Amino acid sequence: MRNHLVSFALATAAALYLPSGANAARPCGGSNGGSFQYRLGDVRYDGPDPSKNNDLATIAASLQGSNGTPLYECVGQWPEAWAGWYQGESNIIWADCIYTGAGAGPDNTVSFAVDWDNKTMYLAHTFACSDATGSHGLATGSITLDVNCTTADDSSHCVPKTTDSGTRPNLSIATVLVPGSENTAPTCVDTSKEYQSWRVEEWQRSFKMEPGASPIDPKLSEDTGPSFTLKSSANGNTFNCSPSEGEDGAFVGNCTSSEGTSTTADFRFDPSLNMLEISEHWACEDAPSLDVVGVGYVQAACERVFNSDKFICSSAPVWIGTGVV
Numbered sequence: 001m002r003n004h005l006v007s008f009a010l011a012t013a014a015a016l017y018l019p020s021g022a023n024a025a026r027p028c029g030g031s032n033g034g035s036f037q038y039r040l041g042d043v044r045y046d047g048p049d050p051s052k053n054n055d056l057a058t059i060a061a062s063l064q065g066s067n068g069t070p071l072y073e074c075v076g077q078w079p080e081a082w083a084g085w086y087q088g089e090s091n092i093i094w095a096d097c098i099y100t101g102a103g104a105g106p107d108n109t110v111s112f113a114v115d116w117d118n119k120t121m122y123l124a125h126t127f128a129c130s131d132a133t134g135s136h137g138l139a140t141g142s143i144t145l146d147v148n149c150t151t152a153d154d155s156s157h158c159v160p161k162t163t164d165s166g167t168r169p170n171l172s173i174a175t176v177l178v179p180g181s182e183n184t185a186p187t188c189v190d191t192s193k194e195y196q197s198w199r200v201e202e203w204q205r206s207f208k209m210e211p212g213a214s215p216i217d218p219k220l221s222e223d224t225g226p227s228f229t230l231k232s233s234a235n236g237n238t239f240n241c242s243p244s245e246g247e248d249g250a251f252v253g254n255c256t257s258s259e260g261t262s263t264t265a266d267f268r269f270d271p272s273l274n275m276l277e278i279s280e281h282w283a284c285e286d287a288p289s290l291d292v293v294g295v296g297y298v299q300a301a302c303e304r305v306f307n308s309d310k311f312i313c314s315s316a317p318v319w320i321g322t323g324v325v
């Protein structure tokens with residue numbers, strides 16, 4: 001299965017070049033609007049691989065369309081002791097689910113997070129509202145998994161328990177529209193009370209890696225750190241983010257906004273774990289100020305420039321939330 005994970009990471013990198021999400025849309029209102037469902041295909045947790053000596057746990061899940069075809073591959077990775085929470089504390093780690101279907105999927109972004117202590121998987125997806133041009137919806141849901149864990153050769157893995165008749169369980173995650181998320185221009189006071197999340201877009205990073213270096217233990221040089229745009233899903237504020245300095249092997253930077261926004265944002269990216277921490281500070285005139293923090297596992301896809309030791313990384317838009325949904 002480890003090999004399987006590697007091969008599907010490669011497959012998903014290739015899939016990034018497919019036109020994805022171009023016409024992604026779902027109904028946000030109407031009689032049966034606002035509630036959705038994703039079936040779960042394979043779900044698997046792998047404890048740290050003793051041969052890699054990196055203490056990283058990996059969680060992978062595939063999401064299927066209503067006809068059972070695989071649509072998204074979700075993979076997240078963090079130090080095992082964190083159990084899905086950034087540094088083991090109060091921010092859950094969101095990770096991208098990569099679209100692998102044909103054509104355009106129904107969503108613009110799909111992200112998931114896992115609270116491994118109680119085996120709860122959270123899902124959040126964003127889409128254009130097919131019934132309200134210009135609006136975008138956010139729908140969220142969760143499932144608690146009943147897993148069967150086994151350990152062999154010093155490595156452990158867990159999969160959902162089989163049914164009494166020995167077949168794979170029929171698992172799905174139901175999601176519902178987050179009320180208000182489809183508003184395009186709410187006021188500062190309204191949005192500061194809403195669930196806060198962002199879209200990270202136009203991710204760019206480059207570095208050099210010695211020829212022959214192992215991707216598992218790469219020795220990188222001339223790492224630029226990430227530059228990206230950050231779009232608040234709550235009010236559409238857009239920031240440009242790029243690192244201004246290094247800090248203990250991580251990249252930190254402030255995000256600038258050309259609009260007169262009432263919020264400021266900054267970020268920290270740890271390249272050894274691919275962890276992006278985003279902070280946004282809200283200062284509305286007529287409401288108490290608010291600090292929100294979200295964490296994403298942003299792996300991106302890195303490609304070697306032809307005949308060069310330089311790699312360029314990019315990513316489809318990634319949705320990052322602020323805590324469980």
Ligand SMILES: *[C@@H]1O[C@H](CO)[C@@H](O)[C@H](O)[C@H]1NC(C)=O
Nearest residue numbers: 115117118119120143144324
């Ligand atoms: C799992 O734990 C989190 C907090 O750690 C809690 O918010 C959530 O409700 C729990 N979920 C279940 C299904 O127990």
Ligand SMILES: *[C@@H]1O[C@H](CO)[C@@H](O)[C@H](O)[C@H]1NC(C)=O
Nearest residue numbers: 147148149150160161162163
């Ligand atoms: C748990 O895993 C073991 C070993 O893979 C398997 O034999 C057993 O049937 C599984 N039990 C359930 C309930 O999934």
Ligand SMILES: *[C@@H]1O[C@H](CO)[C@@H](O)[C@H](O)[C@H]1NC(C)=O
Nearest residue numbers: 037038039169170171172173
């Ligand atoms: C699986 O669950 C979904 C949602 O609950 C249901 O619509 C579907 O009929 C179930 N399929 C099977 C084979 O039980």
Ligand SMILES: *[C@@H]1O[C@H](CO)[C@@H](O)[C@H](O)[C@H]1NC(C)=O
Nearest residue numbers: 243244245252253254255266
């Ligand atoms: C970000 O801006 C704040 C306030 O202007 C400043 O104190 C801080 O040093 C800046 N951080 C970086 C990494 O540039």
